[in-house]
Amino acid sequence: MKDAVIKYLEEHRDQQLESLCTFLSIPSISTDQKYQQNVSEAAHFVKQYLEQIGFEQIELQDTVGHPVVYGEWLGAGEGAPTVLVYGHYDVQPADPLELWDSDPFKPTVKAGRLYARGASDDKGQTFMHLAVFEAFLKTEGKLPLNVKVCIEGEEEIGSEHLYELLEQKKEQYRADFAIISDSGMVANDQPTILYGLKGFTGLEFTVSGPDNDLHSGLYGGAVKNPLMALAHILSTMKDENEVVQVKHFYDQIEPLSDEERQLIADVPAENYVSSIGIPETVSELGYTAAEHTMGRPTLEVNGMFGGYQGEGTKTIIPSYATAKLTCRLVPGQNPVDIQNYLIDHINQHTPKGVRVSIKKEPLSAKAYKVDPNHPLIKQAAKSYQIGFNKEAVFVRMGGSIPVVEWLDSIFNIPIVLLGFGTPDDRLHSPNESFPLNNYDRGILTLVDFYRSVLS
């Protein structure tokens, strides 16, 4: 006889996907003040859904920024473990809009994929947990374990206020372990257990020269060009072998062991050239692209601008130029220290004739690693195999999820990173999407995992 929970999920698939699409249609872009109302709307969606499916003590917990949605179901009985489920309802900006084939906030299904900003990161994946809880509660009338949810609205901007909230409400959020679905598989159809994440820090700096843009004929030869000065500063930060040149950047880094290099080599490699269109990969001298993305720190320029950007020519020496930088860190690197090393470097390499001003990114995050042999991690791998009919690989990912480091430091609990995204999801880019067969198979994985955790 078919599992009642699975049957419920099959029968209510369309309905649940419709709810997900409603969730996806809200432009909850946390980084941009213009969308503040929409971010709030998304928080309310989550709150209402939790109310509908039978959670309790649901509340929008205010922060100085966007609220965190809390809810619990604690009726699993004596000795049952408590899981903290984390997700986020905010999304990345959608620009450049003109590169989207469909409206980023009008969810569209095409060739088995659901297209919308946030479909993969993270609304689709967060919603899967809620769908599974709904199925258990509507059929068995209970969940297999105690559940607390923490669904926030600032992940894309560094989860600036979450640490403080978790600290303040430590007892409310306390659990035996946490689970997060906000990551991806290394390849389509390749279940992937994330056992490590990179840390994160960043800043924005502006080089300024003359008070106003200047006529380049009249002033060229007397004035340090701020764009040139910015280019110079940036060029000193990494050498041509992708080795970061910022003093002390690598000082305390946990080295990449031979054992880990083998684990990395076992992971099916993405063919970057064909998948993303680059002529060839580049990586830090002495490391392969996979080793660098997974186990070595990075420094990237995310945006850079100054002067005339319109059509044609404008013969000016621009007044100023700005660059936005972020670093992904590995165990051993302290994000606050790294940020300060970046600042020192920028100040020391600013040429004469211009001034520099620096804006730090708010709260950053240390890197995270868990033992791949932990029972919960091993159960996650087993459940993955049930859902996807394939053995899981274990990887450390180049991305960062700030909350992971904080859960680790506040609660010291295992964190199961069970993601269902794929390399083709185009996170942070135009035409983000999530494959519906991963939605379906992931839900099966979660049903098995939540059931099996007790044993």
Added chain:
Amino acid sequence: MKDAVIKYLEEHRDQQLESLCTFLSIPSISTDQKYQQNVSEAAHFVKQYLEQIGFEQIELQDTVGHPVVYGEWLGAGEGAPTVLVYGHYDVQPADPLELWDSDPFKPTVKAGRLYARGASDDKGQTFMHLAVFEAFLKTEGKLPLNVKVCIEGEEEIGSEHLYELLEQKKEQYRADFAIISDSGMVANDQPTILYGLKGFTGLEFTVSGPDNDLHSGLYGGAVKNPLMALAHILSTMKDENEVVQVKHFYDQIEPLSDEERQLIADVPAENYVSSIGIPETVSELGYTAAEHTMGRPTLEVNGMFGGYQGEGTKTIIPSYATAKLTCRLVPGQNPVDIQNYLIDHINQHTPKGVRVSIKKEPLSAKAYKVDPNHPLIKQAAKSYQIGFNKEAVFVRMGGSIPVVEWLDSIFNIPIVLLGFGTPDDRLHSPNESFPLNNYDRGILTLVDFYRSVLS
């Protein structure tokens, strides 16, 4: 008894300024297709004004781009010289609009200055010649010499089609000398004869990597960042001593003689630090700021952009980055060769992992120099003294006016560069303006010059 011409100008000052303001209110931005209609409107303004004041054979001469306005008055009699008066009715873009205190196309007078895009460059100065011709024709019924006007609409974008037109209509435009008011004085109230101009060439290049923006956590460490690559290429083009590092850039340059260095030293120096707000000047090793701006070539980045430019953070490796470059050249440098040297340099310094594509700027210009002792040049200095009650200085300017080189090469005639702009005019910047007392004194200068040329 007061000069009738001067009297006419005084009595019709308001009326003529009103006409100038009508001219200025037309957003004739040549570089941007959006304003094509307005550019045409400005051409028609000039045509109509010439008709009103009594010129003949007036026509809008079509080019592939914007038309050139031609008109003549050839009734000065046997042995009278013919002057070709050049000006332009197109203007620079006005952005960034939010930095203007008044609408760039709603001319406003404040503290003795007329504020509008084009007030100084070049509508105000071009109009002054028309105002003077009007005065002569309405009072004496004739002009003191034969006059042909050539007022074009593409100066701000390199006068791309003018050379061809002048070549094709060589006989129509033939004259004994030319006069151009499209430059400025080295200081307020300091009459300045320009005896040299710099040449010009440029290009735009784009560095591209992945087909789309990428998640910097997932792909950082495998991909060459196009912004970083662009910064690197730019940083190789000039060293920290402002010496251009592009091979062959300086090969054929006419060196700056001691005599010229003395002429330059005699020119009252602008206090760049106080006038434009830079912390200090920088110039090519071995040259002062004044020597570099006047007599040495320059390479400037006019615009640079790629990746996320909005509020806050976006953790991407951008798909591409673009920079716009222009060079000001001195005698001895061939603009087409220089452009090719730039292209070679960019190609040779493009790192692996990215591709580069280059877009050349259309027609460029060689530098120009005339003998400061030519009788016409000396007369211009005298007339300046009449108008401004101060002796003129002789300078070579950092700016370029493409037509100067072409008039030189097609007709081999002296070109009198008699400008009335000032360093505070803010050419090519927000809040461009032109001082009304220079409008008035410049008109007196032109009346004297046109009268005296016959003698």
